[in-house]
Amino acid sequence: MNYFITGGSGFIGTHLTNLLKEVYPQSNIYNLDIVENSQNGKAIYIYCDVRTTINLNNVEITPDDVIFNFAAVHRTPGHTDHEYFETNIRGAENVCAFAERYGIKKIVFTSSIAPYGAAEDLKEETTLPTPNTPYGISKLVAEKIHAVWQAKDIQERQLTIVRPGVVFGKGENGNFTRLYWGIRGHKFMYPSRKDTIKACIYVKELVRFMLYKLEHHEQGVELYNCTFEPAYAIEQIVETMKKVTGMKRTVPLIPAWILMPAAVIVGCLGAPMGICPARVKKLMISTNICGKKLSDSGYKFHYTFEEAIADWSKDNDNQYLK
Known part of the structure; x- marks a missing residue:
C-alpha cells in the first residue's frame, strides 16, 4: 500500500511520515514536494x-x-495574494485530478481555521465560514474542490478535512516557537490582554487523529476542527511553557495604544522575531475554535497540553522548544 504526502517535507508531513513508518513499516511512503x-x-x-x-x-x-x-502556501502575512490562490487552489485541483486518474478513494486534506475569519465568537464546524484573508479564502475554495471530488462517487470516496488550530511541536518554527523564545529572551509581553483564546493542537496528536479517521470514517465527507477542548487562553499557554521548561519570567501586559505604534516602528527596522503590525494584530484576536466534535469522535488524546509541551521539549533534549 502507498501513502502519498503532498508537502511531505514540511512540519506536519515530517511527523506524519514518522508515524506511518512506525505503524505501517512495510508501506511505501512517497513525499511529493518541491523541497527534497x-x-x-x-x-x-x-x-x-x-x-x-x-x-x-x-x-x-x-x-x-x-x-x-x-501542500500549501500558508504563512500569513508573508506572501502576495496570488501565491495563496495559485498554490492552494490549483494544487487542490491537481491533487484531486491525480486521485481521479488512478481511482484513489481516500484523501485527507489539511485545511485551516482561517476560513472562519477573524472574530471572537466560538467557531464550530457548522459555523458559516467568512474568510477575510487571501489565505482563508484559498483554503475554503480548496475544501470545496476536494468535496466536489468526493461527490462524484459518494459511496466509494472518503474525504477527511481537518481544520487545525495552531499546530506546535518539533520543527514548527512558527507561532509557538516565537512565543517560547520571546518569553525566554524577555521580549514577549501580553498584547493588551491575557485572556485571548488561541486554539492549538500538538502535531503528534494531529497526525494520530488523521490515521484514526482513516480507520473510523463514518460518512463520505467529514470535517473536524482539530484543537484541544476547551481551547486555551494565551496566559495558560505561557504559564505552561514556563512551568515545563523551568523559565522564571514575569510576563508584563502592554496596552494596545502603546503596542501597535511600537510594532510599526519595529517593523520598519526589519521585523526582528517576526514582529510587525499585522502579526501583532493577530495576537490580539482570539482563535476561539470548538474542538468538541473531535473530543466526541471516539479518538482518545495521547497527551494533555502540559504533556505535549513536555514531549516537545524532550524531542529537543530538554534544552529548548524549537
Whole structure:
C-alpha cells in the first residue's frame, strides 16, 4: 500500500511520515514536494509541484492508496495574494485530478481555521465560514474542490478535512516557537490582554487523529476542527511553557495604544522575531475554535497540553522548544 504526502517535507508531513513508518513499516511512503527530504530513508522523495499536473513515473499506484494533501502556501502575512490562490487552489485541483486518474478513494486534506475569519465568537464546524484573508479564502475554495471530488462517487470516496488550530511541536518554527523564545529572551509581553483564546493542537496528536479517521470514517465527507477542548487562553499557554521548561519570567501586559505604534516602528527596522503590525494584530484576536466534535469522535488524546509541551521539549533534549 502507498501513502502519498503532498508537502511531505514540511512540519506536519515530517511527523506524519514518522508515524506511518512506525505503524505501517512495510508501506511505501512517497513525499511529493518541491523541497527534497527523504526523512532519513523513511520516505521516497519525488519532486512534485502541485501547481502543475501530477505525473508519477515508475510508481505502481492502486485504488487502495491514500493521499494526504498538505501542500500549501500558508504563512500569513508573508506572501502576495496570488501565491495563496495559485498554490492552494490549483494544487487542490491537481491533487484531486491525480486521485481521479488512478481511482484513489481516500484523501485527507489539511485545511485551516482561517476560513472562519477573524472574530471572537466560538467557531464550530457548522459555523458559516467568512474568510477575510487571501489565505482563508484559498483554503475554503480548496475544501470545496476536494468535496466536489468526493461527490462524484459518494459511496466509494472518503474525504477527511481537518481544520487545525495552531499546530506546535518539533520543527514548527512558527507561532509557538516565537512565543517560547520571546518569553525566554524577555521580549514577549501580553498584547493588551491575557485572556485571548488561541486554539492549538500538538502535531503528534494531529497526525494520530488523521490515521484514526482513516480507520473510523463514518460518512463520505467529514470535517473536524482539530484543537484541544476547551481551547486555551494565551496566559495558560505561557504559564505552561514556563512551568515545563523551568523559565522564571514575569510576563508584563502592554496596552494596545502603546503596542501597535511600537510594532510599526519595529517593523520598519526589519521585523526582528517576526514582529510587525499585522502579526501583532493577530495576537490580539482570539482563535476561539470548538474542538468538541473531535473530543466526541471516539479518538482518545495521547497527551494533555502540559504533556505535549513536555514531549516537545524532550524531542529537543530538554534544552529548548524549537
